[in-house]
Amino acid sequence: MTLSDELGAVVRAYLADRPDATWQAFARDVGAAGLLVPERYGGAGCGPAEAAAVAEELGRALSPHPFLQSAVLAVGALMADGDEDARARLLPELASGAATATVVLPDDGDLALADDRLSGSAPYALDGEIVLVYTGGHLVEAEPTRRTAYPTMDETRPLVSLTFDRAPVRRLGPGTSWARVRDLGIAALAAEQTGGAARCLEMATEYARSRRQFGRPIGSFQAIKHKLADVLLLVESARSAARAAAEAAAAEAAADTEAEADTEAEVFAAVAGSYCAEAYLTAAGENIQVHGGIGVTWEHPAHRYLKRATSDAQLLCPPRTHRARLAAHVFGEA
Template identity: 45%
Template sequence: MLGSEHDDLRDAVRHMLDRADVSWTGLCRQIGVAGLAVPEQYGGAGATLLESHVVLEETGRVLARVPMLSTVLATQALLLSGNAPACADHLPGIVDGSTSATVLWADSVSETVACVLDGDVADVLLVATPDGLYLGDSTHRVHTPAMDESRRLATVRLSGGTRIGPPAPRLRDIALSALSAEQVGAAQRCLDMTVDHTRTRVQFGRPIGSFQALKHRMADMHVLVETARSISYAAAENPDLAAVAAAHCAETLSTVAGEMIQLHGGIAITWEHDAHRYFKRAHNSAQLFGQPHEHVARLVDVISSRRAATT
């Protein structure tokens, strides 16, 4: 599924994200992260969502404050609209980082929507409603303080919009699979920090990582993370698996973040340590595009419909 070119992409993104002066514009113009899954005619790389997942995993690893997730959703919403003029107007700017965009879900284009990703700073609002995709207008936007400060959320009051395409139910599946990649990256970082800590924390004259009980717990964490990664990448290529990825990856990050705090001990609950940031991200992400039990219910519907089709 992943080849050497994906490893090269991962290394390039990680190198930039590890720099103190990293910027969204730099990521877009030097690596082209915003346009990986955008056709070349609009300035993109003409790759697939799998490449975007590689980047999302890396931004999730460091809880990067860049609009990668909202940008992936916005570009895919425009492409799903099938509206060539709208794509030509907006995609080139989004790809080079000069235009910011986000997606929100609403029943109509005349309501107030909470918890919109990057909603207070986006130049373009794409609204997914039951009757179609819209370029939305807003009369009021306000930043929403959240427990997870690394995730920018806003409340947006819509005041109409221009319809650019039919309903796009597949967009939510893309959102769930993209979010799962972020969750995998964050979970991997939790595991890495825990392993590093247990190698250096000495108790009773030995590193605590040498204790069998802790080895078993970290082995369980590793299995959870690798399983979540496999499911997430499968969902990138098959959106029908998005509900599986959403439910499993959310649970994985919550579990691994909790274990990280347990195995770090008291230092993990200090403000100076990063553990609390990942724990907050775990709980914030689990609610972002619907709750886990809703994803399980959607999965049941998919399985039931497939069984009905084969009988």
């Protein structure tokens, strides 16, 4: 069993035993908040593969913990573009769970930096106490002038609108590595989507074994068998795509040739971002179909997975955008 497998098993057991644990408790007991933080800043010093293992279990449990935005994107941004002062000041807080952070990427809004003042808005951002923004070729920290929470369809994934009205900024470093940070986040999100899809398959399979019609389990009917077999193929393929994206992100961080590493990581991230999002949507939909009427009731959790799959499919670019990025590598810019 690999370190990633062991970590995933620990997280699964913890979430099953303490489903209502706070982010601070989760960070303290499991160390997930500081997984990507180097040991000198109070973290575990692990890599994208271990982050993917945690993300998969969080997705399986529909956890609302801010792992993606704080432990992956924010830590990734600080490690890629933050200067030493920024890392020493922010990473220990993030690693301990004492604070959470979020990252606004260049495509996330209409933000403009002038005279160390930030103006504009990011209409849909993951929520975090500390806001890091890529803008004007820099990574900056800024306090939003206005922060508005949305009543989202997926209540396990809080989104906010961030507005900046000439808000003063603190420059943290160059903003040249934002694409790397995005791809790291896509790899973690793909793992999370895989975990959700796998749980949908488990629920559908369990129900197909126990629900009886015409004197036998519905899982014995060919139509149900084919549905479950198709979802199994999607889940296993999604897991392979997500792990490949995480491995490419790890190789990118350790590569000697930066250009080649960037290209490979972007390709694998685009594949995972496209495939895993649609696999999750299909698995969540088929889970409801197998359950029939009970699958659309408020009391059954199946609808919650469909909502998460739907919101995740728009996070960090929808599948069509990932395919467009992939096409540029496969067919060239033309």
